[in-house]
Amino acid sequence: MNNNVFRRGVLAAALAAAMASTVSFAAAVSPTGDPARMDLTSLQGQPTFNRFIVTYRQGSSERANHAAAVQTATAALNRAGLVRAGRSVAGAPASVSMRFQRKLAVGGDLLRTSRSLDRTEAEALIRQLSTDPAVAYVVPDVMRHRVRDVAASTLLQPQTVTPNDTYYAKYQWNLKAPDGTVTTEGHANLGGTNVNNAWDLADGTGVVIAVLDTGITTHVDVDTSLGDxxxxxxxxxxxxxxxxxxxxxxxxxxxxxxxxEPWLTECTDATHPPEDSSWHGTHVASTAGAELTNNARGMAGIAHGAKILPVRVLGHCGGYDSDINDAIVWAAGGHVDGVPDNTHPAKVINLSLGGPGTCKAKDPAAQAVAAANALGAVVVVAAGNEDIDASKTSPASCPGVITVASTGITSRRAFYSNYGKAVEIAAPGGGVYENDADSGTPVNDGFIWQALNSGATTPVPNDTLYGGYAGTSQATPHVAGVVALMQSARLAAGMALMTPAEVLATLQQTAHAPSVKPPANRRIGAGIVDADAAVRAAVGDGDATVLTNGVPLMGQSGSTGSSTVYMLSVPAGVHTLSLRADGGRGNVSMYVKAGAAGGASDYDYKSARPGNRESVVVPRPAAGSWYVTVVGETAFTGMNVVGSFRAPR
Known part of the structure; x- marks a missing residue:
């Protein structure tokens, strides 16, 4: 990678001097382009570019023939004024050629220019590529970064290990109930995730969580059995x-x-200062479930019965979209040319990474997510730490992902966390300072604590270090771990796994409202993830059949006198709840009750019309579980049951 960040000023001066005897680059560039077939939003993420992902149309010769693809791209270079015949004038940018790198899992071609292009040149090339009839979509292959978290001071870190999960009581407020219990640091816990109660029902057994990050290191308190x-x-x-x-x-x-070197010169600037190795993937994986739990040492992990599949996509300076997108498909069980198929397909994928750009459905990242979703994998993504609208970042803005904002122990949105309509839910990421303020003195329960590594560059084998980070990177594996708990509970109950859409609906329906409500222009989704409520909703309560918001349960039947119970989880802030039965043949009555199953002698609402068309509308329903009991006045068949509401934003 040749970013040449610090050479731009010299290059610009040389080019200006040469313009007296050459044609201006700006004059040679056409401002045309097809907005529907290109994305320029991520060009702000870095100063130079030499990799581009071009998706050619199905049936085009370029789609099947690498030489034709390069020929088309070279023509675009020429139209953009980047191919110069004859001898170059001293100081002017060199002529550019194009070469094919590889075919990506989602069908795009990765093409590489012979030299790095500045933003103006890269934009000109993308615009020209988008005008070619053979091109379906074109984006720069952007370098993404781990979400840059706030590290806890070494003065706050645990110093010794003594005997069960020794640090759970003091440090892991984030896994406990948000019931106001005062921590050992003297703070009321209103931001926890209720994981401790969910462990009564599930531990993640049978589920694989793929963590796409910097990889994983060996640690005395971390399960790395899927490292190889x-x-x-x-x-x-x-x-x-x-x-x-x-x-x-x-x-x-x-x-x-x-x-x-060479990374010091090429990868660091005021925004990205020189740093020791982060061991980011180890920390993230440990929160999701890799941390060994109930083993009389260290910390606890959320889905500690699950298996963590580490996938390295971030290295020195970050990681390219082209690699990340292939890894998403592979992690879910899809095929990637040149790589052996994954023998442990993941049903949950964690991405605590990102950068600038808006991800549309045509974007290769969105296509990779869609491929993973189609294979049954839930993709959970960090909202980012820039305190901006998450719709301006990728992959947080990709359709099909669950985007996670960060909150602190008071339940307040963390000062650094991104926000907005692209965010589906929040989870503890740590507020850093007292009372989750945006400045002050860092406190122990302002961070998320897990296993780390003490190596400054290369890893120390079987290390014993624990450390604290704060960021949406830490919030994201909370949700990934809870999803694994939900799916694990369903496996244990002999139920089919939930689809990604059903998982999202259940997480949002069961989320608890923050005690500190975010302002209207800083929304963080449906609320803070509640592991216990989500797991219970995933498997139902007793004999109740779980309803998913807005999704009809088709073809229900019963005999005369039968009683069938359904349950729908409703989040706080819902304006109107609608519960309906219709279709098919027969005659039923419907009884609705909040908090527990009801019947003909015990209900909050009822509908008892002749036939199968029953309906109850509840204005401003209380948050929690709502039960629908359908009683067969006569035998009935082919009936549909649906519960729906508009989730608060």
Whole structure:
């Protein structure tokens, strides 16, 4: 990668001097382009670009023929004024050529220019590519970064390990009930996730969570049993730190430090200062479930019965979209050319990474998510730490993902957390300061604590270090872990796994409202994830059949005198709840009750019309579980039952 960040000023001066005897680059560039076939929003993410993802139309020769694809791209380079015949004038940018790199899992071609282009040149090329009839969509292959979290001071870190999950009581407020219990630091816990109660029902057994991050390191308190089964998807040797280009087996974190050359010059600036290795993937994976739990040492993990599949997509300076998108498909069980198929397909994928850009349905990242969703994988993504609208970041704005904002122990939105309509739900990421303020003195329960590594560059094997981070990176694995608990509970009950859409609906329906309500222009989705409520809703309560908001349960039947119970989880803030039965043949009555199943002698609302058309509308329903009991006045068949509401935003 040749970003040449600090050479732009010299290059600009040389180009200005040469313009007296050459044609202006700006004059040669056509401002045309097809907005429906390109995305320019992520060009603000870095100063230079030399990789582009071009998706050619089905049936085009370019789609099947690499040489034709390069020829089309070269023509676009020429129209953009980047191909210069004859001898270059001293100081002017060199002529640009194009070469094919590889075909991506979602069908796009990764093309690479012979030199890095500045933003103006890159935009000109993308615009020209978008005008070609063979091109369906074109985006720059952007370098994404781990969400840059706030690290806890070493003065706050645990110093010794003593005997069960020794640090759970003091440090892991985030896994406990948000009932106001005062922590050992003297703060009322209003922001926890109720994981401790959910453990009575599920621990994640039978589910694989893929963590697409920096990889994982060995630690005395971390399950790395799928470390070798994971994969390192980083192709570029500059990013991976290996001697040669190419992907390799194993999801191990070999370090992502930028304190030394060549990364010090190429990857650091005021926004990205030099840093030791972050061991980000180990921390994230530990929260989701890799942390060994109830083993008389360290911390606890959420879905500690699940298996964590580490996939390395971030290295020195970050990771490219092209690698990340392939890894999403592979993690879910899809095929990627040149990589052995995943033998442990994940039903949950965690992405605590991102950067600038708006992700549309045609974007390769969105297509990768859609492919994973189609394979049954729930994709959970960090909203980002820039205190901006998450719709301006990717992959947080991709359709099909569950985007997670960050809250602190008071339930307040963390000062750094992104927000907005792209956010579906919130989870503890840590507020850093006293009372989740935006400044002050850092406190222990302002962070999320998990296993880390003490190596400054390369990892220390079987390390014993624990550390605190605060960020949406930490909020995201809370949701990923809870999803694994939900799916695990369904497996244990002999039920089919929920679809990604059903998972999202259930998470939102069962979320608890923050005690500190965010302002209208800083919304963080349906509320804070509630693990216990989500797991109970996923499997139903007793004999109740779970309803998903707005999704009809088709073909219901029963005999005369039969009683069938359905349950719908309703979040706080709903304006109107509608419960209906219709269709088919026969005659039923419907009894509705909040909090417990009712019947003909015990109900809050009822509907007892002749036939199968029954309806109850509840204005401003209380948050919680609502039960619908359908009684067969005569035998009935082919009836549909549906509960619906508009979730608060």
């Amino acid at each position: 089964a994971g994969y390192d998807f980083i192709v570029d040797s500059f990013v991976s730190g290996r001697a040669t280009d190419g992907r390799v087996p194993g999801g191990w974190d070999t370090g992502d430090w930028t304190t030394e």
